[in-house]
Amino acid sequence: MTTLPHATASFPAMGSDCSISVYLDEASPGNLAADLAALGRDRMEMLHRKWTRFDPGSEVSQLNAQAGHGPVHLSDDTWLLVTRMRDSWLATEGAYDPTVHGTLMRLGYDRTRDAISWNASPVEPSAVPGMQHIGLDSRHRTATLPEGVALDPGGIGKGLAGDIIAEELTYAGAVGVLVDAGGDLVAQGQPGNPKWRIGLPGHPHHRYSPWATPPQQLLLPAHPLEKFAVGTSGLRARQWGPHRYHIVDPRSGLPADSPIVEATLIARAGWLAEGHTKATLIAGRSAPDYMARHGLHGIVHWADGTTYATISIEEPDQNLAGVC
Amino acid sequence: MTMTTTSSRVWAVGLAGATCVGIVGAVAARASEQEAVASIDTPTISVAAMAPGTYTPAQLDTYKAQLDAEAARLADYRNKLERLASQLAAATAKLTAPPTNPPPISGAPSTSTTPRAARKPTLVPLPAPAPTPAMQAPQQPASGPNGNTRSS
Numbered sequence: 461m462t463t464l465p466h467a468t469a470s471f472p473a474m475g476s477d478c479s480i481s482v483y484l485d486e487a488s489p490g491n492l493a494a495d496l497a498a499l500g501r502d503r504m505e506m507l508h509r510k511w512t513r514f515d516p517g518s519e520v521s522q523l524n525a526q527a528g529h530g531p532v533h534l535s536d537d538t539w540l541l542v543t544r545m546r547d548s549w550l551a552t553e554g555a556y557d558p559t560v561h562g563t564l565m566r567l568g569y570d571r572t573r574d575a576i577s578w579n580a581s582p583v584e585p586s587a588v589p590g591m592q593h594i595g596l597d598s599r600h601r602t603a604t605l606p607e608g609v610a611l612d613p614g615g616i617g618k619g620l621a622g623d624i625i626a627e628e629l630t631y632a633g634a635v636g637v638l639v640d641a642g643g644d645l646v647a648q649g650q651p652g653n654p655k656w657r658i659g660l661p662g663h664p665h666h667r668y669s670p671w672a673t674p675p676q677q678l679l680l681p682a683h684p685l686e687k688f689a690v691g692t693s694g695l696r697a698r699q700w701g702p703h704r705y706h707i708v709d710p711r712s713g714l715p716a717d718s719p720i721v722e723a724t725l726i727a728r729a730g731w732l733a734e735g736h737t738k739a740t741l742i743a744g745r746s747a748p749d750y751m752a753r754h755g756l757h758g759i760v761h762w763a764d765g766t767t768y769a770t771i772s773i774e775e776p777d778q779n780l781a782g783v784c
Numbered sequence: 785m786t787m788t789t790t791s792s793r794v795w796a797v798g799l800a801g802a803t804c805v806g807i808v809g810a811v812a813a814r815a816s817e818q819e820a821v822a823s824i825d826t827p828t829i830s831v832a833a834m835a836p837g838t839y840t841p842a843q844l845d846t847y848k849a850q851l852d853a854e855a856a857r858l859a860d861y862r863n864k865l866e867r868l869a870s871q872l873a874a875a876t877a878k879l880t881a882p883p884t885n886p887p888p889i890s891g892a893p894s895t896s897t898t899p900r901a902a903r904k905p906t907l908v909p910l911p912a913p914a915p916t917p918a919m920q921a922p923q924q925p926a927s928g929p930n931g932n933t934r935s936s
Contacts, residue, residue, distance in 0.1 A: 487876045488872055488875050489875055492868060492872055496868055499865060502861055510854065517850055522847065535854075628865060633876075
């Protein structure tokens with residue numbers, strides 16, 4: 461184990477508490493680690509301003525506002541976001557679908573998590589238009605949304621932001637970068653140690669009880685330049701009424717009615733981890749089949765208190781084998 | 785990309801794409817009574833089909849200013865990133881340089897400013913993995929009793 465010059469920047473962004481840790485090689489001045497971490501924070505805040513749906517002036521809000529009015533040219537960052545939405549939709553067989561935006565609005569998730577108020581009224585299903593209706597022109601980098609369709613960057617924005625920042629800071633010379641975007645983690649390179657140590661919560665049902673299970677340490681191999689991501693989705697994380705959750709099943713047009721309370725998965729990219737965790741959660745009892753079919757590794761906590769895991773706390777070297 | 789817009793009042797909004805470093809700018813172009821031509825650096829698309837009243841001229845100008853500001857911030861970020869990459873490369877080169885320098889090759893740069901990640905990565909010898917309970921990496925510790933993964 462080598463103690464490398466490192467620094468961490470912690471700040472609020474994308475509706476979450478974020479942090480960026482940067483590790484430099486031994487020969488590097490330590491103050492540059494702090495400078496790089498601060499630059500990473502700036503980058504995260506830029507992406508937040510472009511992608512937030514709670515600011516009518518953001519690029520995503522402007523794109524949504526143009527639904528039904530023809531193609532809109534996108535910046536590089538937002539073009540990447542929209543194409544990753546499509547890729548995630550394809551990879552998850554449609555279980556992840558960013559066009560749930562309208563349904564979320566109708567459910568009352570039309571403001572930030574902190575500002576949303578409890579709503580006990582019954583939930584009505586609302587059709588999800590589907591990503592297949594979004595026109596993407598790669599030559600001109602335009603997106604065309606049909607009337608009444610809007611995109612919700614949601615968690616995929618956080619995962620993709622982690623990917624972008626980890627790659628850019630690595631390009632600048634960091635030997636290790638860890639981006640934590642509200643629980644969606646992207647790690648690249650090495651922290652002066654052959655393993656990244658990721659803290660996992662105990663079972664969500666035990667989280668706030670006096671007999672809480674202690675957090676587990678998930679160890680994942682760290683290799684120069686290599687990147688992996690850990691995504692976590694849970695129904696209880698954002699709930700503002702009975703059956704009012706932020707994860708919507710596009711097939712039913714209703715919040716996911718899943719026996720899974722939380723899923724944590726490992727993938728090669730933040731955007732992909734995010735899509736797969738949502739799809740796993742929506743898969744419910746079929747989650748183990750879904751994970752096996754897509755070669756996914758992770759931990760699923762069921763509402764009955766049991767856990768399904770395909771990653772090993774004891775044998776971390778096996779944890780990235782075959783990760784998609 | 786070159787594009788012409790209509791003769792009557794046309795509002796065009798676009799996001800400009802960028803240069804070799806991937807900088808993306810944003811432009812909103814407003815033309816009236818004559819044809820407008822967008823250069824390759826400022827690809828512009830017409831949203832003439834936009835419903836009347838969707839945006840006022842003032843709103844479009846505000847949006848353009850906002851996009852311009854974001855583009856400037858991104859350019860500034862890229863510049864700072866390049867500068868830090870150069871500083872890191874220089875610091876490493878300084879500490880790993882041999883005690884006596886060979887005569888410089890004519891025309892060759894004296895110091896590399898290539899970002900280090902662009903060079904061939906150097907594998908450092910890794911220590912034998914320690915037993916799990918003793919692993920204390922100098923990395924971000926688990927944040928609080930619930931670890932550093934959270935539902936999103």
